[in-house]
Amino acid sequence: MPVLIFIDTAEGHVKKASLEAICYGAKIAEQLNTAAEGIVLSEVKDDLASLGKYGVTKIHHVNSVALNHLDAQVYIKVIAQIAETTRAKIIVFSNNADGKAIAPGLSVRLKAGLVSGAVTLPDTSKGFTLKKTVFSGKAFANVSVNTDKKIIALNPNAYKIETRDGVAEMIPFQAAVDDGKVKVTKVTKASGEIPLTEAEIVVSGGRGLKGPENWGMIEDLAKSLHAALACSRPVADAHWRPHNEHVGQTGIAIAPNLYIAIGISGAIQHLAGVNRSKTIVVINKDPEAPFFKAADYGIVGDAFEVVPKFTEAIKKLKGIA
Amino acid sequence: MKILVCISKTPDTTAKIAFTDNNTKFDTNGVQWIINPYDEWYSLVRAIELKEADASTVIHLITVGIADAEPVIRKALALGGDEAIRVNTENSDAYYIAGQIAEIAKHGQYDLIFTGKETIDYNGSSIGGMIAEFLNIPYVALATKFELNASKAIITREIEGGEEICEVELPVVVSCQKGVAEQRIPNMRGIMAARTKPLKVTEPVAFESLTSIISFELPHAKAGVKLIPADQPEELARLLHEEAKAF
Numbered sequence: 225m226p227v228l229i230f231i232d233t234a235e236g237h238v239k240k241a242s243l244e245a246i247c248y249g250a251k252i253a254e255q256l257n258t259a260a261e262g263i264v265l266s267e268v269k270d271d272l273a274s275l276g277k278y279g280v281t282k283i284h285h286v287n288s289v290a291l292n293h294l295d296a297q298v299y300i301k302v303i304a305q306i307a308e309t310t311r312a313k314i315i316v317f318s319n320n321a322d323g324k325a326i327a328p329g330l331s332v333r334l335k336a337g338l339v340s341g342a343v344t345l346p347d348t349s350k351g352f353t354l355k356k357t358v359f360s361g362k363a364f365a366n367v368s369v370n371t372d373k374k375i376i377a378l379n380p381n382a383y384k385i386e387t388r389d390g391v392a393e394m395i396p397f398q399a400a401v402d403d404g405k406v407k408v409t410k411v412t413k414a415s416g417e418i419p420l421t422e423a424e425i426v427v428s429g430g431r432g433l434k435g436p437e438n439w440g441m442i443e444d445l446a447k448s449l450h451a452a453l454a455c456s457r458p459v460a461d462a463h464w465r466p467h468n469e470h471v472g473q474t475g476i477a478i479a480p481n482l483y484i485a486i487g488i489s490g491a492i493q494h495l496a497g498v499n500r501s502k503t504i505v506v507i508n509k510d511p512e513a514p515f516f517k518a519a520d521y522g523i524v525g526d527a528f529e530v531v532p533k534f535t536e537a538i539k540k541l542k543g544i545a
Numbered sequence: 546m547k548i549l550v551c552i553s554k555t556p557d558t559t560a561k562i563a564f565t566d567n568n569t570k571f572d573t574n575g576v577q578w579i580i581n582p583y584d585e586w587y588s589l590v591r592a593i594e595l596k597e598a599d600a601s602t603v604i605h606l607i608t609v610g611i612a613d614a615e616p617v618i619r620k621a622l623a624l625g626g627d628e629a630i631r632v633n634t635e636n637s638d639a640y641y642i643a644g645q646i647a648e649i650a651k652h653g654q655y656d657l658i659f660t661g662k663e664t665i666d667y668n669g670s671s672i673g674g675m676i677a678e679f680l681n682i683p684y685v686a687l688a689t690k691f692e693l694n695a696s697k698a699i700i701t702r703e704i705e706g707g708e709e710i711c712e713v714e715l716p717v718v719v720s721c722q723k724g725v726a727e728q729r730i731p732n733m734r735g736i737m738a739a740r741t742k743p744l745k746v747t748e749p750v751a752f753e754s755l756t757s758i759i760s761f762e763l764p765h766a767k768a769g770v771k772l773i774p775a776d777q778p779e780e781l782a783r784l785l786h787e788e789a790k791a792f
């Protein structure tokens with residue numbers, strides 16, 4: 225009875241969030257003295273066997289063109305077949321866009337209790353409990369899963385990727401694949417950019433930047449750090465920046481290693497989406513800005529003066545200047 | 546076209562988050578309750594727009610909760626919608642709530658079921674996907690755009706670092722987020738009309754929960770901010786590099 229990990233791909237490449245899920249699932253398998261095995265649906269370009277170095281011993285691969293795009297209903301049936309064949313009791317997802325689409329339905333199909341947004345390994349000392357974020361990152365809940373089968377959707381950036389020696393055995397899986405009712409007609413990717421939810425470092429701008437024409441220095445800073453861009457809600461509402469950069473309670477919730485907030489006041493609804501970041505840096509000209517209370521490092525100053533110099537200093541440290 | 550919009554009640558976004566009874570219960574003292582923003586701003590408003598475009602559209606609202614959910618569902622009716630259903634039960638886990646909604650939906654012949662992307666208190670992002678599986682119909686999660694074209698829905702959904710457009714045959718369950726519609730403020734006419742719109746209360750069906758919350762905890766407080774003078778951004782860069790090891 226292995227721990228199964230759903231390995232999510234985009235255009236044939238394994239997503240970073242899935243590598244975290246694999247390492248996490250492998251650790252659970254270790255706790256329970258069993259093996260961790262991966263599930264890959266769709267055609268892939270990456271060498272899947274090499275995922276063994278994250279801890280999976282086998283990969284069940286349904287190499288089907290019909291699965292290259294997500295149709296949750298179809299995916300759920302295929303994953304359920306693999307779960308049945310392997311008699312798995314625990315299935316791990318990343319709580320990313322695809323995980324959110326698939327895991328809830330699978331929970332119903334398998335009658336397996338679901339914890340979405342998990343941030344810790346399960347405590348199996350008595351029962352099976354997990355910590356998850358609630359109240360948009362302002363608190364945690366300890367959730368007990370009371371069913372024999374369990375599904376965990378791990379928050380992105382909540383578990384560290386570690387590698388070891390290992391090669392996964394590839395197991396082609398012959399699944400019955402339904403004709404889906406969802407037809408994907410177009411995929412647009414902001415190519416070359418780092419997906420916000422997967423980014424280690426995020427540089428974010430607020431209304432203090434005065435207008436979209438001033439984002440050049442924010443982009444320069446982000447580039448020097450290989451960071452993704454984000455913004456506060458009014459900035460997206462005013463169309464200074466695209467909606468997919470809006471973070472916070474009603475936008476995207478992120479938990480990068482480093483979050484740099486520039487010209488953002490730090491309203492409670494903004495903090496709700498970013499407060500799980502490991503290190504928070506605030507640059508704001510108002511010493512009373514509430515964001516400083518949630519920050520690890522701060523500069524009270526004019527962004528237009530501070531940011532370009534800050535970017536130069538980073539480039540120098542990284543030897544890019 | 547018949548649409549079911551799932552409405553949940555959540556604490557206001559500025560509510561103080563605290564717990565009582567040995568950290569097992571959310572402290573509702575002084576908390577203002579609102580319609581979950583994703584349900585109000587995006588799914589409900591989009592449903593209303595669809596009705597404005599085609600007057601034959603019928604919108605039902607559903608909430609699973611005890612009587613204290615009524616002000617919130619009334620407010621949703623004031624924004625729009627034809628009638629509301631409240632399933633009279635304490636909320637349990639997502640499986641239980643989705644099971645109750647699916648039970649109503651089974652008999653309602655809905656072409657479209659809208660949920661919000663997530664509730665801002667439980668952050669499950671689960672109910673929509675569960676309802677779809679109970680009903681054995683497709684689910685599209687995290688929609689940022691929703692259009693109708695005869696018996697098909699054209700939906701744009703969020704993927705990592707981009708968007709995907711798909712066509713889906715109805716019926717379908719869709720979870721909505723920013724982009725699907727723009728927030729509206731209820732007007733006086735809507736508020737008056739809401740008083741006379743039917744609000745049906747039904748009793749729950751027997752159904753299990755698969756998970757339970759044992760306790761809550763608050764995150765550790767931050768140690769406090771380290772301020773660096775504005776003329777020394779290179780010192781900030783050095784600290785981030787050497788002390789925080791952030792890059």
Ligand SMILES: Cc1cc2nc3c(=O)[nH]c(=O)nc-3n(C[C@H](O)[C@H](O)[C@H](O)COP(=O)(O)OP(=O)(O)OC[C@H]3O[C@@H](n4cnc5c(N)ncnc54)[C@H](O)[C@@H]3O)c2cc1C
Nearest residue numbers: 430431432456457472473474487488489491493509510527
């Ligand atoms: C239900 C609800 C949900 C919400 N959800 C979200 C959400 O998801 N995300 C979100 O971000 N907001 C959200 N909001 C809005 C939130 O309350 C704030 O209004 C918003 O975050 C403020 O954005 P801001 O910090 O960019 O702008 P402001 O509050 O206007 O702050 C601008 C800051 O820039 C500083 N500044 C000005 N000039 C300079 C300069 N030259 N150099 C440096 N600093 C400067 C100012 O001191 C100020 O602190 C929500 C609100 C509600 C009611």
Ligand SMILES: Nc1ncnc2c1ncn2[C@@H]1O[C@H](COP(=O)(O)O)[C@@H](O)[C@H]1O
Nearest residue numbers: 551553609660661663664669670671672
């Ligand atoms: N008690 C409830 N009654 C009706 N709909 C609900 C309820 N709880 C959640 N929902 C719907 O399901 C969505 C996702 O909730 P969740 O899975 O809890 O994050 C919400 O945005 C609502 O549309």
